[in-house]
Amino acid sequence: MVYDDALRARETARSEGMPFPKAGDLSKRLITEAKDTPARAWLGEVSAVILQQSLRDLDTAYKNFFDGPKGKRPRVGAPRYKSRKGTRQSVRFTANARWSITPGRRLRLPKIGDVRVKWSRTVPSVPSTVTMVKDSAGRYFASFVVETGPEEFLPEVSPELGIDLGLGHFAVLSDGTKVAGPRFLRRAEKRMKKAQRALSRKEKGSRNRDKARVRVARAHARVADARREFHHRLSTKLIRENQAVAVEDLAVRGLARTRLAKSVHDAGWSAFVAMLEYKAARYGRTLVKIGRFEPTSQVCSQCGVQDGPKPLHVRVWTCGACGAVLDRDINAAVNVAKAAGLAVTACRARVRPGRVPAPRSEAGTHPTPQPSTAR
Numbered sequence: 578m579v580y581d582d583a584l585r586a587r588e589t590a591r592s593e594g595m596p597f598p599k600a601g602d603l604s605k606r607l608i609t610e611a612k613d614t615p616a617r618a619w620l621g622e623v624s625a626v627i628l629q630q631s632l633r634d635l636d637t638a639y640k641n642f643f644d645g646p647k648g649k650r651p652r653v654g655a656p657r658y659k660s661r662k663g664t665r666q667s668v669r670f671t672a673n674a675r676w677s678i679t680p681g682r683r684l685r686l687p688k689i690g691d692v693r694v695k696w697s698r699t700v701p702s703v704p705s706t707v708t709m710v711k712d713s714a715g716r717y718f719a720s721f722v723v724e725t726g727p728e729e730f731l732p733e734v735s736p737e738l739g740i741d742l743g744l745g746h747f748a749v750l751s752d753g754t755k756v757a758g759p760r761f762l763r764r765a766e767k768r769m770k771k772a773q774r775a776l777s778r779k780e781k782g783s784r785n786r787d788k789a790r791v792r793v794a795r796a797h798a799r800v801a802d803a804r805r806e807f808h809h810r811l812s813t814k815l816i817r818e819n820q821a822v823a824v825e826d827l828a829v830r831g832l833a834r835t836r837l838a839k840s841v842h843d844a845g846w847s848a849f850v851a852m853l854e855y856k857a858a859r860y861g862r863t864l865v866k867i868g869r870f871e872p873t874s875q876v877c878s879q880c881g882v883q884d885g886p887k888p889l890h891v892r893v894w895t896c897g898a899c900g901a902v903l904d905r906d907i908n909a910a911v912n913v914a915k916a917a918g919l920a921v922t923a924c925r926a927r928v929r930p931g932r933v934p935a936p937r938s939e940a941g942t943h944p945t946p947q948p949s950t951a952r
């Protein structure tokens with residue numbers, strides 16, 4: 578809130594050609610004085626240290642933005658507003674804010690007091706920062722910043738893996754595994770669509786519409802939770818079982834419009850890759866992100882011959898050069914691994930002739946449950 582107010586004040590000054598307000602002035606105006614206005618009265622209930630922190634965060638965001646064109650660091654966008662109407666809000670407590678975890682495993686926050694926490698995993702060392710988030714469904718989460726060292730590295734293993742974004746699956750692995758989105762996620766998505774339909778039928782401005790809106794927000798939150806849970810389980814499993822993992826870097830411009838836009842799990846993929854990335858760093862594994870070097874479905878993963886595009890409905894084809902029978906998704910996953918320089922056994926992409934394909938629910942992997950990351 579303070580972050581957004583400060584951003585608004587600075588953007589107004591900028592558009593009116595006024596001098597850029599200094600953090601000190603903003604602190605006085607937005608924190609000290611605003612506490613007296615009814616809409617911002619709740620600021621008085623929050624520790625001043627964390628309000629100052631959000632002003633510092635905004636300063637950093639602006640500094641990164643202005644430093645970009647000078648070539649000091651990669652370009653970043655201008656600071657953006659954090660909260661839209663009714664969406665999530667967050668506050669960050671750094672070590673300066675004198676917060677702590679009590680012996681009774683409660684969270685002690687300045688000016689708020691002791692808060693009961695439902696821990697999703699144990700904290701491996703003393704955290705330096707805690708962020709409290711209130712999501713759009715009105716629930717509170719605490720996430721901790723924890724320094725970890727090489728003591729978390731896992732013993733080396735030999736498998737290496739390529740992952741491709743499957744069409745009918747969440748992901749397809751170069752070892753031939755097709756990973757379906759889990760049933761609990763599909764169920765949550767179905768419920769969310771139902772709640773959305775119900776909302777659209779309610780009369781504008783009515784009490785029932787407000788109630789329906791809350792139900793949609795809750796359903797949304799449940800889908801987001803289910804998806805995050807699934808991403809955590811799968812990313813942990815893949816990073817544990819493989820020494821190196823390769824994925825396509827979908828940040829490459831243009832792809833979002835074609836294949837991904839149609840996909841249900843578009844937003845989820847980048848969150849999943851981000852998890853692979855930090856878990857690889859934590860556990861001493863390698864994650865390789867390859868650019869869109871060439872369309873992975875156009876190249877035979879057996880002999881490397883490029884034999885042109887194939888329409889989407891073509892799931893299996895025979896390579897004209899080497900005669901290998903190839904599964905579209907697995908072939909792509911093997912090509913991703915090869916492009917990253919990983920040693921994968923290419924023969925897995927081959928489909929044995931006459932094999933009866935397993936039904937989708939059986940072909941998918943359901944990873945074994947593991948404790949999810951703290952939130």
Ligand SMILES: [Zn+2]
Nearest residue numbers: 877880896899
């Ligand atoms: Zn071939």
